[in-house]
Amino acid sequence: MTATDLATNRHVPDRLDKPLTSALLSWEMLLVLVAVAIFIVNSLASPYFLNAWSLSDLTFNFVEKGLIALAMALLIISGEIDLSVAAIIALASTFMGMALQAGADTPVLVLIGLSVGLACGAFNGFLVTRLGLPSIVVTIGTMSLFRGIAYIILGDKAYRGYPSSFAFFGQGYVGWVISFEIVLFAVMAAVFWLLLHRTSFGRTVFVIGNNPVAAAFSGVRVERVKFILFCLTGLMAGVASILLTSRLGSTRPSIAFGYELEVVTMVVLGGVAILGGSGSIIGVVLAALIMGLVTFGLGLLNVPGIVMSIFTGLLLIIVIALPILWRRFREARSG
Amino acid sequence: MSVLKKLFATAAITAAMFVAPASAQDMKIALVVKSLGNGFFDAAHKGAQNAAEEIGGIEVIYTGPTSATAEGQIDIVNSLIAQQVDAIAISANDPDALVPALKKAMDRGITVISWDSGVAPEGRQVHLNPSDTDLIGETIIKLAADYLPEGGDVAILSASSTATNQNAWIAAAEKVLPEKFPNINLVATVYGDDDAVKSTNEAKGLIASYPDLEAIIAPTTVGVVAAAQVVTDENLIGKINVTGLALPSEFKQFIDNGASQAVALWNPIDLGYSAIHIAHALVTGEAKAEPGATISIGKVGEITLDDTNSAAMAAPFKFDKSNIEEFSKIY
Numbered sequence: 001m002t003a004t005d006l007a008t009n010r011h012v013p014d015r016l017d018k019p020l021t022s023a024l025l026s027w028e029m030l031l032v033l034v035a036v037a038i039f040i041v042n043s044l045a046s047p048y049f050l051n052a053w054s055l056s057d058l059t060f061n062f063v064e065k066g067l068i069a070l071a072m073a074l075l076i077i078s079g080e081i082d083l084s085v086a087a088i089i090a091l092a093s094t095f096m097g098m099a100l101q102a103g104a105d106t107p108v109l110v111l112i113g114l115s116v117g118l119a120c121g122a123f124n125g126f127l128v129t130r131l132g133l134p135s136i137v138v139t140i141g142t143m144s145l146f147r148g149i150a151y152i153i154l155g156d157k158a159y160r161g162y163p164s165s166f167a168f169f170g171q172g173y174v175g176w177v178i179s180f181e182i183v184l185f186a187v188m189a190a191v192f193w194l195l196l197h198r199t200s201f202g203r204t205v206f207v208i209g210n211n212p213v214a215a216a217f218s219g220v221r222v223e224r225v226k227f228i229l230f231c232l233t234g235l236m237a238g239v240a241s242i243l244l245t246s247r248l249g250s251t252r253p254s255i256a257f258g259y260e261l262e263v264v265t266m267v268v269l270g271g272v273a274i275l276g277g278s279g280s281i282i283g284v285v286l287a288a289l290i291m292g293l294v295t296f297g298l299g300l301l302n303v304p305g306i307v308m309s310i311f312t313g314l315l316l317i318i319v320i321a322l323p324i325l326w327r328r329f330r331e332a333r334s335g
Numbered sequence: 336m337s338v339l340k341k342l343f344a345t346a347a348i349t350a351a352m353f354v355a356p357a358s359a360q361d362m363k364i365a366l367v368v369k370s371l372g373n374g375f376f377d378a379a380h381k382g383a384q385n386a387a388e389e390i391g392g393i394e395v396i397y398t399g400p401t402s403a404t405a406e407g408q409i410d411i412v413n414s415l416i417a418q419q420v421d422a423i424a425i426s427a428n429d430p431d432a433l434v435p436a437l438k439k440a441m442d443r444g445i446t447v448i449s450w451d452s453g454v455a456p457e458g459r460q461v462h463l464n465p466s467d468t469d470l471i472g473e474t475i476i477k478l479a480a481d482y483l484p485e486g487g488d489v490a491i492l493s494a495s496s497t498a499t500n501q502n503a504w505i506a507a508a509e510k511v512l513p514e515k516f517p518n519i520n521l522v523a524t525v526y527g528d529d530d531a532v533k534s535t536n537e538a539k540g541l542i543a544s545y546p547d548l549e550a551i552i553a554p555t556t557v558g559v560v561a562a563a564q565v566v567t568d569e570n571l572i573g574k575i576n577v578t579g580l581a582l583p584s585e586f587k588q589f590i591d592n593g594a595s596q597a598v599a600l601w602n603p604i605d606l607g608y609s610a611i612h613i614a615h616a617l618v619t620g621e622a623k624a625e626p627g628a629t630i631s632i633g634k635v636g637e638i639t640l641d642d643t644n645s646a647a648m649a650a651p652f653k654f655d656k657s658n659i660e661e662f663s664k665i666y
Contacts, residue, residue: 046418048417048418048419049417051417053416053417054417057413057414057416057417058413058417060409060410060413061410061413158429158430158431160431160455167435170435171435171439244406247409247435248405248406248409248429248431248432248435249431249432249434249435250429250431250432250434252405252429252431252432254404254405254429255405255406255432256406257402257404257406258402258404295410296410296413296414296417299410299411299413299414299415300414300417300418302396302397302398302414304371304398304399304401305371305399305400305401305407305411306371306372306401308401309401
């Protein structure tokens with residue numbers, strides 16, 4: 001079984017119940033329309049929105065979460081979840097701070113950030129795949145564990161004084177208003193798109209999410225794929241940790257508090273089925289962009305943040321409820 | 336994606352040609368707080384509006400994140416930079432994490448000050464403390480001494496023995512005692528750990544151990560309520576006066592029933608009021624942010640900047656029968 005066999009000769013449906021969204025061309029098209037609509041509304045509502053620097057500043061409020069959402073999308077499609085990502089950011093940032101204290105320079109800091117992220121992801125993956133524990137339970141546990149370690153190390157203190165070369169990752173610009181963060185996000189989005197939609201590995205992720213038992217009987221090494229996905233999610237949390245630490249120029253154990261829910265929101269809003277089996281990277285990227293546009297747009301109008309929470313809450317309920325209601329509606333009509 | 340990319344490109348080109356409309360409008364000062372829905376900060380907003388009306392030509396933008404995080408405040412600072420506000424006055428959730436974002440604001444010509452909860456010196460031009468250690472230390476003794484013309488025994492019920500703030504205030508109080516309040520006798524300092532039950536027990540212990548005790552001073556909002564409750568429950572109203580630092584809304588009942596004559600705390604209204612005055616003075620160039628400079632803060636008085644460009648606003652504000660009703664509605 002080669003990559004081309006899987007990718008071209010066999011069609012594995014994303015999900016068996018076609019959602020309502022199929023009637024609206026596709027979920028991604030709908031997201032594009034929403035994004036454009038919000039963009040236009042923002043431009044009309046605030047004279048400050050349509051400005052190169054504003055649009056550049058806007059990207060900072062979703063890139064770090066978006067990077068994790070890319071990996072999280074694969075994990076959720078495979079039927080698992082990782083709620084410890086924000087805690088991984090905190091732990092990776094804390095270890096980078098310790099290394100800084102010991103005199104480490106930028107390359108070493110980056111290496112440590114990535115390694116800690118990867119190690120945390122591998123730990124989650126080990127508990128889920130080798131010990132067979134449910135991922136939601138495991139990662140709620142490691143969420144407290146990782147952040148707890150950060151609190152034990154740091155207490156109410158902070159690490160500061162990161163070198164200026166390190167500041168580039170979260171504050172630097174590649175050219176004009178194009179930040180390093182947004183370039184990295186674009187590159188990683190392309191990488192994850194290729195991985196999920198153009199490789200045999202990506203197809204096995206969908207297969208596992210749709211039916212892990214059938215996947216196992218078809219010769220897919222289900223546990224191994226899931227373990228890799230946990231590692232990948234941890235690694236991306238490490239990347240996000242480097243960016244966020246660089247952007248804040250300091251480390252506190254409360255860093256990135258509550259990010260995990262926003263990451264999951266992006267993934268679900270992007271059209272990834274929360275029970276696994278379907279989803280696309282383009283949808284997740286669009287969802288990240290929409291959340292950034294809404295947050296920044298409301299910020300420009302000085303609308304309190306709670307309105308944003310209400311907005312995303314409603315959006316999430318609609319996104320999850322509509323396909324289910326649509327299926328019931330269809331069943332009732334046909335049955 | 337392509338549609339969106341085009342839109343972005345168009346927007347970028349438009350933006351390049353886009354010249355910000357010349358505004359002969361009001362000066363925009365943003366009052367950024369730790370989190371919205373907090374009575375303390377709503378009161379500061381009220382004071383800020385008073386100052387804006389008094390000075391005239393100022394629009395106050397009152398904003399803050401939903402949960403008290405540095406990341407949330409950074410997103411808000413970014414949107415304020417985009418709005419080209421004239422000044423940002425912030426009570427920060429983190430003294431370090433906000434520095435890069437606020438530096439960026441200053442680079443783009445925005446005046447940045449912190450108030451209440453400060454930012455590291457490189458991230459702001461001026462910091463306004465609600466009060467300072469010496470003023471607080473003196474105030475908590477004075478609150479007791481004002482109602483003891485003959486002098487007498489007093490005791491302190493503090494938070495934990497390791498609480499940095501409280502320890503500094505108590506040290507300052509002990510320093511002023513012999514000079515300014517020679518007939519006040521501090522008999523004991525006990526620690527209730529900011530825990531209601533432990534504070535109650537410690538207050539009971541003080542009353543039992545020192546029969547001549549005339550006042551209990553609790554420089555913590557938890558301890559002061561616990562002590563006042565003990566005095567009320569043991570029918571010692573009129574014999575022992577409870578005082579210290581208290582939230583008016585929590586403490587009103589004990590001023591009303593006489594367990595306490597007066598308490599004090601920073602006045603958030605004055606804080607917001609002063610922050611706007613300082614920001615306005617810096618934007619107009621009436622005042623410079625440099626060590627030793629004095630800046631007028633309207634009816635509250637004036638401040639003098641120290642070596643780190645920070646200053647203390649005033650002694651804690653006193654609440655007694657005459658004003659507790661009004662302030663208990665605020666915070």
